[in-house]
Every structure is written in C-alpha cells, then in structure tokens.
Amino acid sequence: MNSKLLTANVLNLVIALFLVSCTTPTISNRIEIKPIERSLITESKGLSNIRLFGGGGADWIEDLICIEDGSCTIFGSTIKSFGESTDFLVVKTLKDNSVSWAKTLGGPHGESLHSVIRSSDDGFVLVGSSHSLFFTPLPGFREQERPVVIKTTKDCEVEWAFVFESGISGFFSVDQAKDGSFLLAGYKRIWLEKEKTLLNTAVVKLTASGKIDWAYMYGANTDRVGRNVSVMSHGNIIVTGDAQNPNGKKELFIMNLDKSGRLIRSKSLSSEYSMIPGTSSSAIGQNIYIYGTLIKDSDASDAYVAKINENGNVNWIKMYKNRVKKQPLSIVKGFNNNHVLVGRIGDVEKNKQNGMAIIINDEGELISSAIIGGKQNDDLRAISQHLHGEYILGFSTMNFGSKNVGILTANWKPDVKINSVQTDFGESDLPFVENKNSANRQSFEYRAVDISKANNLEIRSLTLNEILN
Numbered sequence: 469m470n471s472k473l474l475t476a477n478v479l480n481l482v483i484a485l486f487l488v489s490c491t492t493p494t495i496s497n498r499i500e501i502k503p504i505e506r507s508l509i510t511e512s513k514g515l516s517n518i519r520l521f522g523g524g525g526a527d528w529i530e531d532l533i534c535i536e537d538g539s540c541t542i543f544g545s546t547i548k549s550f551g552e553s554t555d556f557l558v559v560k561t562l563k564d565n566s567v568s569w570a571k572t573l574g575g576p577h578g579e580s581l582h583s584v585i586r587s588s589d590d591g592f593v594l595v596g597s598s599h600s601l602f603f604t605p606l607p608g609f610r611e612q613e614r615p616v617v618i619k620t621t622k623d624c625e626v627e628w629a630f631v632f633e634s635g636i637s638g639f640f641s642v643d644q645a646k647d648g649s650f651l652l653a654g655y656k657r658i659w660l661e662k663e664k665t666l667l668n669t670a671v672v673k674l675t676a677s678g679k680i681d682w683a684y685m686y687g688a689n690t691d692r693v694g695r696n697v698s699v700m701s702h703g704n705i706i707v708t709g710d711a712q713n714p715n716g717k718k719e720l721f722i723m724n725l726d727k728s729g730r731l732i733r734s735k736s737l738s739s740e741y742s743m744i745p746g747t748s749s750s751a752i753g754q755n756i757y758i759y760g761t762l763i764k765d766s767d768a769s770d771a772y773v774a775k776i777n778e779n780g781n782v783n784w785i786k787m788y789k790n791r792v793k794k795q796p797l798s799i800v801k802g803f804n805n806n807h808v809l810v811g812r813i814g815d816v817e818k819n820k821q822n823g824m825a826i827i828i829n830d831e832g833e834l835i836s837s838a839i840i841g842g843k844q845n846d847d848l849r850a851i852s853q854h855l856h857g858e859y860i861l862g863f864s865t866m867n868f869g870s871k872n873v874g875i876l877t878a879n880w881k882p883d884v885k886i887n888s889v890q891t892d893f894g895e896s897d898l899p900f901v902e903n904k905n906s907a908n909r910q911s912f913e914y915r916a917v918d919i920s921k922a923n924n925l926e927i928r929s930l931t932l933n934e935i936l937n
Contacts, residue, residue, distance in 0.1 A: 504868045504876065514881045515840070517565045520865070522874035523549025527557055528864035529875045531584045531748075531798070533592070534852040538563025540860055541622075542850075543584045543594065544875060546572060550930060554578040556594060558624045563855060565877060570930040571624050575600025575922075579616065583641050583747055587619070591627065593650060594618045595642045598631055602922035615639045615654070616919075619678060626920055626927065628678040633915040637670055640747045641696045645703065645727070648676035653697035653707050656685045656912065669694040669709055669721075669907070671729060672914065683914050684729045686907035690714075692721060695745045698756045700778045703727040708745045708758050708776070711736055718742040720760065723907065724780035733780060734907050739900045740764070743772070750801045752830065754778040757807050759799040762787060762898070771796040771809060772898055773832055785898040786832035794824060797849050803857055805830050810848045810861070813839055823848025823863055826893060827882060834895035836882050842867030846876075857881060 504518040521527075525548035534540040539562050546557040555574030562568050573579075578599040585593050597613040615638055618629040639654035656670040668687035671694060675681055686692065694709040705725040710718040713736075720743040724732040737743065741762035750757040755777050762770045771794055775783040788809070796811035807828050814821035822841030825848060829835055840848060842865065850862035863876040870876075919925050 514838075514883065515861075516879045516881075518876065518878040519565055520868050520870060520874050520876045521559070521567065521570075522546075522870065524871050525549035526873035527875050528847070528873055529849050529862040530581045532850045532852050532860060532862045532877070533584065533586050534854050534860055535586075535590075538855045539568070540852060540854070540877075541592065541624075542862060542875065542877065543581060543592075544864075545579070545581050545596075550928065553600070554580065556581050556596065556618075558620075559875075560623075561877070565860075565879065569623075572926075572928045572930065573618065573620075573624065573626075574598070574926065575602050575919075575924045577601075578613070580613075582639065585642050585644060587644055588648060591619060591621045592624070593642050593644070594620065595639050595652065597638055600924060602631070602917075602919040602924040604924065612636060613638070615652075617642070617650075617652070617674070617678065624927070626925075629918070629920040629925065630678055630916045631919055632672075633917060634913060639670075639672070640694065643697050643699045645699045649681060650674040650676075650678075651697045651699055651705055653694035653709070655693045658685075658687070667691040667693055668910075669707065669723070670912075671697065671705070671707055671725065673729065678916075680914055680916055682729050682911070684909050684911055686723060686731065686734075686909055688905065688907050692907070695747050696749050696758055698749050698751065700756075701754060702778065704732065704778065705729075706756060706776060706778075706780055708749075710742075710744050713738060718744055718763075720745055720774070721905075722776060722780045722782070729909070731907060731909050734905055735780070736903050736905055737774075737782065737785070737900045738903065739898055741770075746796060746799065748798050748800075750799045750807045752801060752805055755783070757799060759796045759809055761795050767793065769793050769795060771811065771826065773799065773807070773809060773828060775832065782900075782902070784832055785900055786828070786895055787898040788826055788828075788834065788837075788893050788895055790893050796824075796826075797847065798851060800851050800853070802827060802859070803853065806835060808851055808859065810851045812847045814845075816845050819844050821845040821847070823861070825851070825861070825880075825882070828895070832895070834893060837893045838882060841865075854879065 527546045529544040532542045542559040555572040559570040560568040581596040583595040598616040615632045619627045636657035639652045652672045668685040672683040673681040692711040707723040719736040719738045721736045745760040771788045774785040794813040802808045809826040813824040827836040847864040
C-alpha cells in the first residue's frame with residue numbers, strides 16, 4: 469500500500485504494535501472460539517453474546533455483513549494464524565453468533581483486504597491487494613502489490629478472480645450497478661520527470677463476470693486518491709476522495725460521473741482541517757452519507773459525516789468532537805433511518821485505544837454514542853444491522869485472552885432515546901469552502917490476469933475448536 473495513504477498507515481502501525489512483543493506463533497488450521505464475560509468490557513451496557521475467535525497469530529476484521537435470517541459473514545485478514553502467508557479470512561456465523569464455517573483465501577504471500585460488498589446474487593465481492601505470484605512452480609513474491617478482486621458465492625466458493633497489472637495502483641471501494649456490473653475506486657501512480665510521481669484517481673468498471681468494461685484515471689496537478697464509490701439510483705457514479713491542496717492539507721473532493729465514466733462535474737471542499745474520507749458509505753433514498761477523519765495536527769483528530777445528494781451536492785457536513793483523538797472506520801445505515809459510525813478512539817502508542825460508536829439521525833444530529841473496549845488496544849472496525857433492533861459489532865482486539873490480535877463480535881442494543889449520549893461527544897456544523905474544479909480524464913490499460921484456477925490460489929477450510937465457559 470502506498471505510504472501516503474493514511475488509513476493503511478494507521479492499520480499497519482496498529483498491527484506492528486500488536487505484534488512487537490509477540491513470539492513466533494504456532495501455525496495450525498484451527499480457529500478457536502471463546503465466549504467472553506460482558507463484565508470485562510468497558511461500557512458493556514447493551515452488549516450480549518460476546519465471542520472472541522482467531523488463531524495464534526494476528527487476525528483482524530475489515531467488515532461484516534448480516535442478512536435477514538440473522539446469519540453474518542465476517543471478512544478480515546490473518547497473519548501467521550493458519551499458514552505462513554497473510555490471507556483473507558472469511559467466517560460465517562449463525563444468528564446465535566456461533567460459527568458455521570471459516571476459510572482462508574489467498575496466495576503464497578501477502579493479501580490485504582480493503583472492501584467487501586454483498587452482490588445482487590447473494591454472493592460477495594472482495595477487493596484488496598496482493599504480493600503473491602499465482603502461477604510460479606514455487607511460491608513467488610512480487611515486491612510491488614497490485615489490486616486483486618474476487619467474486620464468491622455466499623459460501624465463499626470462488627466464481628472469478630483477477631489481479632490487475634498496471635504499474636502502481638490500488639482499489640479501496642466497490643459498488644454494484646443495477647445491470648450487475650461493478651465499479652471500483654482507488655488510485656494509479658503516474659511517473660513525471662526527474663523521478664517525481666503523481667497519484668491520480670482511478671475508476672474501473674467491471675462486467676458481472678469480472679471483465680474490464682472501461683478504466684479511467686482522473687488527474688489534476690496534485691495527488692488525488694479515490695476512497696469511495698457509490699452507484700446512484702439513476703446510474704450515475706459518485707466518487708469521493710482526498711486531494712492535496714497547495715498548503716499541504718487534504719481536501720475532500722467529489723466527482724459525479726455518468727455510467728460511461730464521463731466527468732459531469734467535480735468539486736473540492738476545504739476546511740481548517742485536513743479531510744480524509746473513508747472507504748464506505750450509507751444510503752437512504754437519493755442521498756449517500758460518507759464519513760471521514762478531520763486532522764488538525766499529529767495529536768488531534770475528529771470524525772465527520774457529509775450528506776451528499778445524487779448530483780454530488782453537499783447538503784451538510786457535521787463534525788463530532790471530544791477531547792480524545794479518534795478515527796472513524798465505517799458507516800452503515802441503522803434502524804429508523806439512523807446511521808451508525810464506528811471506529812477507534814484514544815492513543816494506540818500509549819495502549820489506550822478503544823472502539824467508538826456514534827449514532828446520528830438523517831440530519832446528522834447526535835442521538836447516542838458509546839466507547840467500548842478492554843484494558844489494552846481495541847478497534848471497532850465493522851457493524852451491521854441484526855435482528856430485533858440489535859446490531860452486530862466487529863472488533864480487532866488484543867484483549868480478553870487473545871493470543872496476539874483476535875476478532876471479537878458482540879450483539880449490541882444501544883440506548884437510542886434522544887439525548888441519551890453516553891460520552892462527552894459534541895456535534896456541530898463543519899464550516900467549509902466549496903471550490904469547483906476539473907479533472908482530466910484519461911483511459912489506461914489494465915492487464916487483468918485470471919487467477920481463479922491458479923495453482924497458487926488456495927482456499928482452506930478451518931476446523932472449529934469451541935472453548936466453552
């Protein structure tokens with residue numbers, strides 16, 4: 469991952485800190501599941517059915533998707549828990565939070581998961597990056613990672629899989645259009661004179677079978693990284709990301725594209741903070757809700773949410789502050805047209821980081837919030853609606869008996885009465901300046917390599933070893 473990309477840097481720092489004092493883990497294909505006492509968790513009100521699972525290495529969650537029958541599929545990455553390589557980790561749980569099956573998916577070296585969606589046929593599309601060489605007689609390593617996109621059934625059987633070769637590039641987000649095609653957003657590095665480089669926003673459209681329909685980069689005279697892509701109801705595409713301004717701060721940019729990738733309009737929003745948008749969005753009607761991190765200096769950061777309509781116009785931006793450093797990591801549509809923002813809060817270097825959850829209404833007003841965690845570092849990285857007004861929370865944790873880094877899930881029924889805020893969060897409008905700008909669209913070639921039948925692509929089923937109370 470490019471060293472300039474904030475989210476990847478923070479995650480790598482967290483994993484490095486988690487592992488710095490660890491001995492080499494024992495590798496097996498056994499995933500352990502352990503019930504956790506609620507009393508061990510700070511702010512445990514409303515939590516139930518808490519479970520920790522993982523192997524002997526580092527396992528962390530990226531997303532979880534629950535469906536109507538109460539079952540959930542958890543997606544993440546694993547380092548040295550079930551093999552020597554870094555792979556995607558997929559776990560299926562039933563409505564009582566028990567594990568139905570668990571699998572790893574990847575090549576002989578490093579795969580990192582960035583984004584997942586549930587497809588219209590009830591399968592999944594996983595987007596990430598890979599260092600693996602998939603067709604060499606012996607396991608091979610590619611120094612520069614490149615994008616990988618994998619389409620699976622609901623049971624994680626691979627339908628198609630491609631790596632994309634085109635210099636230095638990456639994807640962070642995926643969405644599906646009504647015609648079954650998939651849109652990807654990320655970046656592509658281009659080389660200038662005297663070894664200087666520039667990051668352009670990359671947007672790629674894949675057919676329902678994973679073939680490239682079109683691929684464009686949208687460039688200006690500054691770095692622009694696409695973070696999130698949303699296909700709107702009438703087919704146009706909203707891409708959000710960050711662009712570097714002349715003062716060295718990051719601005720939020722919004723591009724409105726038609727279904728063929730033609731740029732309709734582009735704008736950037738600036739404030740007194742650097743504005744780093746996230747890689748997911750929540751949608752209600754003709755509007756999307758994106759989140760991001762506001763960075764004032766190295767010791768202060770806050771969360772924001774922006775409401776954007778189908779034409780790419782901003783209705784409002786709200787910021788959510790307290791006295792502690794924080795970084796949001798995901799947003800989902802909640803119950804009753806609310807939205808739930810989750811992430812991390814605290815100082816990871818001082819081993820004082822917890823998970824945070826913020827519930828807002830359709831106009832961004834703060835309804836409820838909670839800080840949840842143990843005595844050491846926790847990330848609340850994922851959330852999904854569940855049954856009976858509850859949510860499922862997904863943490864990466866080094867607490868609660870985790871051997872190194874484990875995945876913790878819990879049912880959560882928050883107190884969502886108006887003014888039931890449980891922390892000292894404050895909500896306010898974020899003043900911003902809107903600037904119209906343009907981006908040069910240029911097509912580029914990706915060489916899509918089919919790895920679905922590659923000898924070095926491995927799917928491993930993990931045996932379950934449940935630890936009872």
